[in-house]
Amino acid sequence: MSMNTTTNKNYTNFFQVKTKHKGLLAWLLTTDHKRIGIMYLVSILSFFLVGLTFAFMMRLEMLTPGPTIVDAQTYNSFFTLHGMIMVFLFIIPGIPAVFGNFFLPLQIGADDVAFPRINLLSYYLYLAGAFLALYSLIFQTHIDTGWTFYVPYSLRTGTDVTLPLIAAFILGFSSIVTGLNFITTMHRMRIKGMTMFQMPLFSWSLYSTAWIQVLATPIIGITIVLVLLERSFGFGIFDPTLGGDPVLYQHLFWIYSHPAVYIMAIPAFGVISDVVATFSRKSIFGYKVMAYSTMSIAFIGYLVWAHHMFTSGMSDTARTVFSFLTFFVAIPTGVKVFNWVATLWRGTIVMSSPMLMALSAIFLFSIGGLTGLHLGSISTDVHLHDTYFVIAHFHYVIIGGILSMFIAAMHFWFPKMFGKMHNEKVAKVGVVMYFIGANVLYFPMFIMGYMGMPRRYFDYLPEFQIYHVVSTVGSWILITAILLMFTNLLIAIFKGKPAGSNPWGAKTLEWTMPSPPPLLNFIDTPVPSKDPYDYSDHDERIFRDLKNKENIINQENS
């Protein structure tokens, strides 16, 4: 067993460490990847709560037909703000910015990312973009274009579109810089003796995500510039009255925004892989296939953007080609799901809160993925496009697969980040409520969508009301679950028991140092094993005995 059974008391962790700056400045001017990760965590969660509030109010508005709490114009702003905040401020930076920053160097045995100062720059770009977006969303006339900014509507609306677009442009740079930093870090900073194919799969997921960030994000940047030029100076690129083509905008938008879905999803897959391997006490089934499938999802993800446009007026040939290509994304994604399930086989399953969340995520994400098949097939998509079916599909992926893995990552790595252990019972209650809430909230939307309820509707026909009511009740369950889990973690920061260096019995390198980690991460140079999840000599009974002893020592010390 490589586990440290005693906590090394003779070190200063990265929270305590003294730098030339004091107080808040020691955080704001830090180049420590761990502090930057924590700053991202705080910012991203704050924006998430804002987006969640808009989601809550949208569902409340949908409770009854006609105006329930707001008018149509305000509702249109709600779904625009919800979409923009959740997509650009939460789910795209999400896992890479928080857990990537904190854990990528730890997982590959590095003392920081390759460009620590650029890392801080990318945080400030994020913050600048976020504040600009929030300022314009809240203090200007509320934007009402939907998060997709489709032209010509976004060229004509009287609401303020310019600032949110500039904000999205700046946020794009934050994303590109982070991606570049991660790619370099993985190529140049891996500890001696660790090859690319010995990295944990979470690191692999960050690697392929980083390539998408670097290669796809510039396209949205250029598109935004074109829209701004058109809005301000009347360039005729997209506006048909000036001889432009609105469908061209959709192409450019989705060339970025479809790969962006994989920027959101692939890191979540990485977390599932690490969590499932750890709590099955087993190497991941088909490690290399998992790494390759991560890369191929990233690659094929580039070739399928126009499946968002089957009804937009593309040629029939284009529809056919994009439908055909779209189905190929299903293959590597399916392989991942099968491999996770196969990893459980003959393992030693420990049902911790992150593991429970990962299993729930595999189920919910599978629903999201499988309903993607309905939307990839042309004739069914033409019926389902722009209905609640799409909302349900997308949210099963995002809430079921990605947000849930963000929360699972919070629980999995919490002991390492803060050196404290949260209450596992409360966390598991939260996971179960989350699972129920997500299904009650989103499943009725599949039915509504198939019956023909279009999305972005302030009001609806009476036959849809029952589904909307169920869905709104689901939103209350889901929000309660999220707040319960967050509160549980917040309490643990102050009142949690000391966690020790490796409370979960995980094998990747971030668990070889004391918690919270020291400033330059590793006290002793770690020795990477050939298999990142090497449980070849594991016995759960011995591990539990050791852990109990460690807990007793920790309690005596504290």
Added chain:
Amino acid sequence: MFEQTSRYSGTVDSAMLYITVISVLMLLLITVAMIYFVIKYRASKNPIPTPYHGNTAIEVTWIVIPTILVMSMFYYGYKDFADLRNTKEFDEEYSVTAKMWDWDFKYENGTVTDTLYVPVGKTLKFNISSLDVLHSFYIPAFRIKQDAVPGRQEFVVITPEKTGVYDIACAEYCGVNHWNMYKKFIVMEQDEYYAWIESQASNKKDEVNTTEEKPTESESNEMSENGKK
């Protein structure tokens, strides 16, 4: 869930059913395996894991079988849609113009209405355009949707097989009254339709102002019936 309104809507529903059945089977397979493994190999029962790194034959199997399945789904969704798009002969043509936040329906004889009347059993072509921003011509009952793009003309083909009153909705977000673009799509018996369209034409000669005349009493009854559906 819906009555079968046209041959095409039937094929969409069967494609839907085909994909759903396969999806549900896949989901069941994954879920049952997951629950079975979690119970069988729980830590208290199985404290020592068996190292196992993968199996090429299994991996290949679950790459090949899903590939075949999804290709069949692609074909299913593509074939009927292609047939529909390749229809070359139409009995009637209509032009559908979207604007914020209304639809105009224009018939071949120049009549303009804000409810769309069509004959049953004929192959109908709808030429769709927009005067301002994007809209989308959506008739859920016929599984048909087409964006209305300003500066372009798109088309859809519908061959209704059942008389009745159906909803037309706008499916592409277009501003504050996007939700309020519901219109009726009324499929009439052929003789009834042709009598009505004739009368509209002669009306038009009498008065320059085209006033829309609701066809018959039975239609408006049916309308309220369907409203309750």
